[in-house]
Amino acid sequence: MTSKNEQVFAFALAAALLVVGVVCYAAFPPKAPEEPVRIMFKTTAGKVFFDHKTHSSDAGYGVGCTDCHHEGEEPVACSECHDPESEVKRSDAIHTQCKGCHEEGEAGPVKCSACHVM
Numbered sequence: 041m042t043s044k045n046e047q048v049f050a051f052a053l054a055a056a057l058l059v060v061g062v063v064c065y066a067a068f069p070p071k072a073p074e075e076p077v078r079i080m081f082k083t084t085a086g087k088v089f090f091d092h093k094t095h096s097s098d099a100g101y102g103v104g105c106t107d108c109h110h111e112g113e114e115p116v117a118c119s120e121c122h123d124p125e126s127e128v129k130r131s132d133a134i135h136t137q138c139k140g141c142h143e144e145g146e147a148g149p150v151k152c153s154a155c156h157v158m
């Protein structure tokens with residue numbers, strides 16, 4: 041190859057790699073944290089099993105994301121706001137929400153031992 045051809049080749053290669061890079065970046069955009077399937081809360085009153093996916097899916101109980109993740113741009117851990125310094129502590133926030141909905145909707149466990157099973 042002449043040096044002119046080498047230059048053209050190098051340029052074409054760089055352009056091709058750039059295209060590959062852009063396509064890969066677009067195909068895998070940075071994602072919000074995955075929606076959990078199940079969550080096991082370890083508490084002083086025993087473990088609580090929470091089927092996150094069944095609560096939120098239309099095939100399950102069909103509860104909207106924002107009904108539980110009630111503040112903020114997108115769903116994040118409750119502790120992002122309900123930290124030890126906040127007015128409503130994380131465990132109180134979660135506890136109140138779980139029991140509150142079950143009581144209001146008259147569906148889902150409200151007795152301690154029905155949630156704190158282990």
Ligand code: HEC
Pocket residue numbers: 072073074075076079092095096103104105106107108109115116117118119134
């Ligand atoms: C019935 C209430 C409820 C519904 C409905 C719900 N979530 Fe959650 N979600 C929770 C709880 C409780 C947690 C645990 C938060 C914690 O540990 O602080 C959680 C955790 C998460 C987390 C993990 C956050 C982290 O950083 O640990 C994501 C992501 C999430 N939910 C997304 C979603 C999306 C998306 C939907 C709708 C498709 C949804 N949630 C519906 C209650 C709910």
Ligand code: HEC
Pocket residue numbers: 108109110111112116117118119120121122126127128132133134136137
């Ligand atoms: C972006 C911030 C933010 C996030 C994330 C958040 N909350 Fe809250 N939440 C608040 C604010 C603000 C209040 C009003 C009370 C206060 O200032 O602490 C509140 C109040 C509540 C209350 C009412 C408490 C009462 O006694 O009146 C419940 C229940 C609650 N949150 C549950 C949750 C649950 C469960 C999650 C996670 C699934 C969550 N919150 C995530 C900001 C947030």
Ligand code: HEC
Pocket residue numbers: 081082083084085088130131132134135138139142149150151152153154155156
């Ligand atoms: C709808 C389900 C549900 C019911 C009903 C329920 N709990 Fe809980 N409870 C939870 C969850 C979820 C947590 C975990 C909160 C966390 O991880 O911060 C919890 C946490 C607790 C904690 C730990 C709080 C802390 O600060 O560590 C105690 C104690 C507790 N529950 C007692 C009870 C008692 C007593 C009853 C009955 C009067 C009851 N729970 C009914 C779901 C429930």
Ligand code: HEC
Pocket residue numbers: 088089090091094095101103107108134137138139141142145147148149154155
């Ligand atoms: C906005 C409403 C809502 C909230 C919030 C909610 N639930 Fe439920 N939950 C339901 C409904 C509806 C059912 C289905 C009851 C039925 O079909 O008998 C249910 C059922 C359940 C059951 C029994 C069946 C199963 O899926 O295992 C458990 C345990 C349970 N919920 C735990 C929790 C816990 C723990 C939380 C808080 C982290 C929570 N729920 C928050 C609406 C809610």
